[in-house]
Amino acid sequence: DIQMTQSPSTLSASVGDRVTITCRASQNIDSWLAWYQQKPGKAPNLLIYQASNLENGVSSRFSGSGYGTEFTLTISSLQPDDFATYYCQQYRTYVWTFGQGTKVEIK
Amino acid sequence: EAQLVQSGGGLVQPGESLRLSCEASGFTFSNYRMTWLRQAPGKGLEWISYISKGGDTIYYAASVRGRFTISRDNAANSLSLQMSSLRVEDTAVYFCARGRSEGGGYPIFDLWGQGAQVTVSS
Numbered sequence: 001d002i003q004m005t006q007s008p009s010t011l012s013a014s015v016g017d018r019v020t021i022t023c024r025a026s027q028n029i030d031s032w033l034a035w036y037q038q039k040p041g042k043a044p045n046l047l048i049y050q051a052s053n054l055e056n057g058v059s060s061r062f063s064g065s066g067y068g069t070e071f072t073l074t075i076s077s078l079q080p081d082d083f084a085t086y087y088c089q090q091y092r093t094y095v096w097t098f099g100q101g102t103k104v105e106i107k
Numbered sequence: 108e109a110q111l112v113q114s115g116g117g118l119v120q121p122g123e124s125l126r127l128s129c130e131a132s133g134f135t136f137s138n139y140r141m142t143w144l145r146q147a148p149g150k151g152l153e154w155i156s157y158i159s160k161g162g163d164t165i166y167y168a169a170s171v172r173g174r175f176t177i178s179r180d181n182a183a184n185s186l187s188l189q190m191s192s193l194r195v196e197d198t199a200v201y202f203c204a205r206g207r208s209e210g211g212g213y214p215i216f217d218l219w220g221q222g223a224q225v226t227v228s229s
Contacts, residue, residue: 034215036152043202043219044152049209055217087152091213094166096142096154 002026002090006099012107019075021102023088028068032092035064035073038101039084047086048073078104109133109218111203116223123193123227129186129203129220137161137181140206140214143188145199146222153199156188157206171197193227200224 003026013019023033031051036044046055048064051071061076075082083106088099115127127143143156156177157166165177176189186203200222206214 031210032212036216038152043204043222044216045219046215046217049215050212053209089152089215091215094157094213095168096157096213098152098154101151 001095002029002093002097004088004090004097004099006086006088006102008102009100010103010105012105013078014107015078015080017078017107019078019082019104021073021086021088021104023066023071023073023099025069025071025090025092029090029092031067032090033064033066033071034089034091035062036087036089037082037084038087044087075104109205111205111218111220113201113203113220113223116201116225118226118228119193120229121194121227124189124191125193125225127188127190127201127203127223127225129188131184131186131205134205134218136179136184140208141177141179141186142204142206142214142216143175143177143186143201144204144216145197145201145225147196147199150199158186190225193225195227198225198227 005024007022033051035048038044052064063074085101085103112130155168158177174192179186203220204216205218207217208214
């Protein structure tokens, strides 16, 4: 299976900060990378697919980049609603795998 | 509005069985691949099963293969997960999710159910 590793595991930031989360795949996944946001007690919500495509209805504060094995999710100006846990996910193979998550906390 | 509403779940003893259901509305269910995922307490997300639009292609994660069975009823807009020989380590919140294909690859999960708690404990 393809292993996905996110960093950092926890990130403390303030409203208005620019935030970047990194995701690394254990092997080449081309652009088959998605990002999800999850709030406590809720289902995940799709933010980005194919590494850089913004899902309909998602704020343009969110952007994704990368190819192959290294990817990033950037929040341009952190808002109160953005404090949550973020997961990357590869869909290069039918054994879909996720990173361990990055919790974005209020500083 | 497209939505997935889950039912089932609960507390069972190790070795017992349980069935989860996921009812779709607001979209053409038969046009979408469907999956089940789970999240153990305080842990990340784990994909566990996939079924194609017509039900002819099915995949399972190694952790549940041989114990769990995914199925769908397109006439009833319904997805199910039959779980047998449950173990303590199967304790998790279980989510159904709709699969959407983009760019010809395997699907991404663009619509999720609300989740159902499954607790396996003696």
